[in-house]
Amino acid sequence: MIVDYFLSEEQQMIVEVARQITDEKIIPQRVELDEKEEFPSEILKAVAQADLFGLYIPEEYGGFGGGCFDMVIALEQFSRGCVGVATSFAASALGAYPILIAGSDELKEKYLPQIASGEKLAAFGLTEANAGSDASGIQTTAVLDGDEWVLNGTKQWITNGGEAGIYTVIAITDRSKGPRGASMFVIEATDPGFSYGAKEKKLGIRTSSTRELIFKDCRIPANRLVGRLGTGFFTVMKTLDLSRPGIASLGLGLGQAALDESVIYAKQRIQFGKPIISFQAVQHMLADMAIQLESSRALVYATARYIDSKPKDMSKVSSMCKVAATDMAMKVSIDAVQVLAGYGYMRDYPVEKMMRDAKILQIYEGTNQIQRNVIGQALNKEYSRS
Amino acid sequence: MKILVCIKQVPDAKDVRLDPKTNTMSREGVQSIMNPFDAHALEEAVQLKEKFGGSVTVISMGPPQAEETLLQAVACGADEAVLVSDRAFAGADTWATTYTLSMAIKTLGGFDLIICGKQAIDGDTAQVGPGLAQRLDIPYVTYVRKVNNVIDGKIIVERMMDDGYDEVEFQMPGLLTVVKEINEPRIASLKGKMKAKKMKATVLTASDIKADLKCLGLQGSTTQVVRVFSPEFKAERSMLTGTVDEQVGKLIEKLEGLL
Numbered sequence: 110m111i112v113d114y115f116l117s118e119e120q121q122m123i124v125e126v127a128r129q130i131t132d133e134k135i136i137p138q139r140v141e142l143d144e145k146e147e148f149p150s151e152i153l154k155a156v157a158q159a160d161l162f163g164l165y166i167p168e169e170y171g172g173f174g175g176g177c178f179d180m181v182i183a184l185e186q187f188s189r190g191c192v193g194v195a196t197s198f199a200a201s202a203l204g205a206y207p208i209l210i211a212g213s214d215e216l217k218e219k220y221l222p223q224i225a226s227g228e229k230l231a232a233f234g235l236t237e238a239n240a241g242s243d244a245s246g247i248q249t250t251a252v253l254d255g256d257e258w259v260l261n262g263t264k265q266w267i268t269n270g271g272e273a274g275i276y277t278v279i280a281i282t283d284r285s286k287g288p289r290g291a292s293m294f295v296i297e298a299t300d301p302g303f304s305y306g307a308k309e310k311k312l313g314i315r316t317s318s319t320r321e322l323i324f325k326d327c328r329i330p331a332n333r334l335v336g337r338l339g340t341g342f343f344t345v346m347k348t349l350d351l352s353r354p355g356i357a358s359l360g361l362g363l364g365q366a367a368l369d370e371s372v373i374y375a376k377q378r379i380q381f382g383k384p385i386i387s388f389q390a391v392q393h394m395l396a397d398m399a400i401q402l403e404s405s406r407a408l409v410y411a412t413a414r415y416i417d418s419k420p421k422d423m424s425k426v427s428s429m430c431k432v433a434a435t436d437m438a439m440k441v442s443i444d445a446v447q448v449l450a451g452y453g454y455m456r457d458y459p460v461e462k463m464m465r466d467a468k469i470l471q472i473y474e475g476t477n478q479i480q481r482n483v484i485g486q487a488l489n490k491e492y493s494r495s
Numbered sequence: 496m497k498i499l500v501c502i503k504q505v506p507d508a509k510d511v512r513l514d515p516k517t518n519t520m521s522r523e524g525v526q527s528i529m530n531p532f533d534a535h536a537l538e539e540a541v542q543l544k545e546k547f548g549g550s551v552t553v554i555s556m557g558p559p560q561a562e563e564t565l566l567q568a569v570a571c572g573a574d575e576a577v578l579v580s581d582r583a584f585a586g587a588d589t590w591a592t593t594y595t596l597s598m599a600i601k602t603l604g605g606f607d608l609i610i611c612g613k614q615a616i617d618g619d620t621a622q623v624g625p626g627l628a629q630r631l632d633i634p635y636v637t638y639v640r641k642v643n644n645v646i647d648g649k650i651i652v653e654r655m656m657d658d659g660y661d662e663v664e665f666q667m668p669g670l671l672t673v674v675k676e677i678n679e680p681r682i683a684s685l686k687g688k689m690k691a692k693k694m695k696a697t698v699l700t701a702s703d704i705k706a707d708l709k710c711l712g713l714q715g716s717t718t719q720v721v722r723v724f725s726p727e728f729k730a731e732r733s734m735l736t737g738t739v740d741e742q743v744g745k746l747i748e749k750l751e752g753l754l
């Protein structure tokens with residue numbers, strides 16, 4: 110049994126609801142959704158009906174008023190079923206955070222209830238063809254024309270592209286101001302001059318939608334600016350600090366599922382007249398998987414609870430838990446395929462999909478190299494203070 | 496629209512075992528669940544509420560622990576829960592059950608629509624829905640697979656038949672029993688679970704519903720269990736041989752011999 114983290118009664122309910130959706134809706138459909146690369150609309154409807162889209166949104170905006178930890182335990186369940194589905198859910202939160210963190214009351218009142226009810230999905234648009242890890246390279250611009258902003262440019266690889274109704278997008282508003290020259294905006298799916306590129310064909314998380322957002326003289330009202338002018342990158346950083354433990358928890362759910370499959374299989378598979386779990390080489394592999402999983406879970410849970418205490422600076426811990434849990438998920442899912450070997454390599458068993466899905470966790474919301482940069486820089490700063 | 500859903504707590508069919516000596520169900524260690532057909536009745540009621548407004552009350556006749564199942568219904572969208580519970584109700588057959596439920600419903604009063612599952616998976620009689628409608632003297636439709644519309648106090652439903660379906664319309668109040676095809680029950684929501692956590696079912700006893708004690712429980716039941724046994728499988732098999740005509744001739748001879 111895993112360590113008891115003494116969840117509150119409410120948190121146990123969150124886990125129960127998310128677990129039931131995972132077992133009854135996600136797991137039975139994941140193979141077909143992956144194969145057909147079909148968006149999980151029906152599952153997300155069940156998630157909405159169960160009130161989970163409002164988990165992290167304050168009660169005054171129709172949400173549950175939960176925090177980072179509540180999101181982590183829900184996402185951990187979903188990703189035990191399918192990281193593609195869990196990503197679609199998590200990306201909506203990613204799109205909502207900028208409004209939550211920096212939006213005016215007017216924007217909050219308009220958009221958060223729609224996101225909380227699941228009536229509309231949200232998405233987050235930062236990356237561009239020439240701006241991946243180096244976000245400062247973005248080319249999309251927003252120019253004020255009377256009482257409207259006019260956006261031009263293309264965002265790339267945006268999760269929930271084409272499926273979301275609400276997009277938070279960063280654009281350059283004054284190139285001469287450097288890092289203070291970008292601002293965040295809310296774009297609605299129906300805004301004029303806004304369209305999408307083709308759906309990307311991916312290694313994993315195939316049920317999730319990844320598309321370009323194309324802005325050609327896209328006009329939006331002036332009040333769609335999120336936060337003050339020029340604070341776009343600041344809002345992006347705060348958004349990612351808050352969302353990274355969520356990505357970490359996708360690693361936990363996936364790691365748990367991979368371990369479960371491996372142990373169950375190793376007990377059943379007979380070679381040389383014995384179940385393969387009786388071979389020490391296999392046992393040690395399983396033991397290492399369990400150790401890595403449990404230690405990541407401890408770090409992710411501790412970090413999420415720390416974030417819920419609203420510390421001033423959380424970049425370092427947020428990055429640390431993202432790296433630990435997603436590197437773990439990659440390693441554990443590769444080992445799961447090794448334990449199941451030939452059967453594991455076949456699409457009849459779920460571990461090959463887990464291995465394909467794990468890879469994205471080390472890439473999006475900042476690659477694990479970039480996370481290590483953040484951690485390293487924070488250490489450097491911490492130790493030069495004393 | 497005020498909707499009432501009748502719900503029974505039943506043993507989970509997955510766990511059920513028969514006591515080899517008495518041939519009765521051994522309930523020990525068996526999980527209780529909401530009768531699966533009733534989950535569909537509840538879902539339909541909640542969907543009707545969401546579409547046309549109103550409220551959903553769930554009612555169950557059963558022991559105190561049946562409250563758990565009623566609160567589960569609250570987590571899935573019901574507004575009120577009523578438990579009809581009294582020692583005097585014990586041992587009721589469908590005759591006594593419909594009497595008890597009808598008295599409770601008369602006490603509560605004022606429902607436009609009552610929805611039941613087609614049958615309970617433990618008794619499998621499918622009698623309580625229609626029996627209850629008779630006692631309340633309201634129209635009913637069984638095996639409903641779809642509610643097409645509700646207008647001007649009328650409801651239009653589809654009744655599943657072997658060779659298709661009937662479209663039936665009636666003036667409410669009335670009663671429906673539903674089949675699994677009607678909908679897919681939802682997963683309990685977070686807010687629903689929180690609400691259920693804080694709620695208690697209203698309990699109605701025999702005196703609360705002004706019941707005639709003679710009509711309750713075992714005493715009020717017309718069904719008498721004489722013996723419980725598993726039917727023995729005694730079918731004899733024989734093979735008819737010869738040409739087709741010969742086989743047909745032999746078959747007719749055998750059948751005539753049975754008359």
Ligand SMILES: Cc1cc2nc3c(=O)[nH]c(=O)nc-3n(C[C@H](O)[C@H](O)[C@H](O)COP(=O)(O)OP(=O)(O)OC[C@H]3O[C@@H](n4cnc5c(N)ncnc54)[C@H](O)[C@@H]3O)c2cc1C
Binds near residue numbers: 200311319474475
């Ligand atoms: C499926 C998918 C979904 C996505 N969803 C979204 C989304 O919803 N919204 C959004 O805005 N973006 C999204 N992204 C984009 C994602 O965040 C970027 O892919 C990621 O930030 C990395 O950028 P890049 O791919 O351009 O890699 P690059 O920046 O080109 O990096 C290439 C390699 O160089 C390394 N590297 C780069 N710079 C450094 C450095 N300074 N130090 C050390 N190593 C470095 C990287 O770690 C990496 O290994 C998504 C991407 C994918 C694949």
